[in-house]
Amino acid sequence: MTQVLTSLVAVIGTLLGATLGYIFQRLNAARSDRQQAALAFSNAITDVIRSQQEWYHRKDEEREGAEHRAARFEGHRLRGVARQAMNGLTFHLPDPELLQQADGLLRMASDIHEATDTQDLATRTEAARQALSFFIQASAAKTR
Structure with a gap:
């Protein structure tokens, strides 16, 4: 009887350990996917800003x-890349507030080339960079 009980405890412990390991691995993979999506979008926006300048x-x-x-x-090509990165963001991090912030950021970065003079260009660029910084901070808080 003791041997059966010992074997049963060992089997249950193994199953519990495997199940917990699987759950933690899935959670970690999901977090990593969210972080990668936010990073891909941030990098794409950085490229859009540069191309618009x-x-x-x-x-x-x-x-x-x-x-x-x-x-x-x-500029058009990189806006397409940023839109694709936003699709990934939508898939992996479907937070309405964050997605609205990302959409506004993409529009802001895409309009930089419409500046009327170099001062307006600098103002638009700084506003887009500031919005990107806020997006990075917000997405970092939601991907932990």
């Missing part, structure tokens, strides 16, 4: 020149 400067130099067209195409 480039687009503004090339437009200022030669309105319809080859460099301006290339910068415009790159």
Whole structure:
């Protein structure tokens, strides 16, 4: 009887340990996916900001020149990349408040090239960077 009880306790302990290990592994993987989605979006927005500045400067130099067209195409391409990153964010971190913040950030970063002068460009760029910083802080708090 003692041997059966010992074996039963060992089996139950093994099953409990395996189950808890699986649960903790899943929780850790989900947290990692949320963090990766937020990081991918943040990186994409950083690229959008840079490309929008480039687009503004090339437009200022030669309105319809080859460099301006290339910068415009790159700006559109990177906005698409940021939109894809936002889709990942929506899938892994479906928090309405955070998604609304991310959408506003994407719109803000995408409009940088519409600056009227260099001061407006600097103001728009700083506002987008500040909004990105707030997004990073908010997403970090929600991905822990």
